[in-house]
Amino acid sequence: NFNKDNHGYDWAKEAHADFNKFMLDGDFKSLINYQNHSKAWNLAIPTPDHYLPLLYTLGLKKESENIQLFNDKLLAGSLSMTSVKIG
Numbered sequence: 001n002f003n004k005d006n007h008g009y010d011w012a013k014e015a016h017a018d019f020n021k022f023m024l025d026g027d028f029k030s031l032i033n034y035q036n037h038s039k040a041w042n043l044a045i046p047t048p049d050h051y052l053p054l055l056y057t058l059g060l061k062k063e064s065e066n067i068q069l070f071n072d073k074l075l076a077g078s079l080s081m082t083s084v085k086i087g
Contacts, residue, residue, distance in 0.1 A: 008074030015044035016080050023067055023084065028058055044078070054084070061086045 008016060018037065022030045030037075032055060034045055045051045061067065068085040075081065 002076050006073040006075075007077055008080075009077045011040035011043045012074055012078045012080070014038065014040040016074060016082070019044075019080075020069060020072070020082065023058065023069070026061075026067075028055075031055060031058065044080075057084060057086070 015038075018041070019031070022028070034041055034048075034051065058067075065087045069082055070085060071081050071083045073081070
């Protein structure tokens with residue numbers, strides 16, 4: 001439902017929490033190996049075309065830089081428009 005604020009299906013919440021944790025912890029290897037995770041990840045990434053640009057973006061991060069998340073909400077049960085700021 002588009003009218004509910006930060007509404008997500010259970011699998012979307014699980015995958016969203018994992019993605020955010022791995023990004024903020026700098027665990028990019030877990031993000032790269034996205035096919036090896038739970039069914040929630042398979043549902044969240046049915047095709048990689050919208051996911052792979054995140055990996056390219058994270059590849060720009062220097063070791064000394066921090067990651068910040070914004071627009072970090074779920075929408076309509078399964079959409080996340082979480083955005084990443086590096087630096």
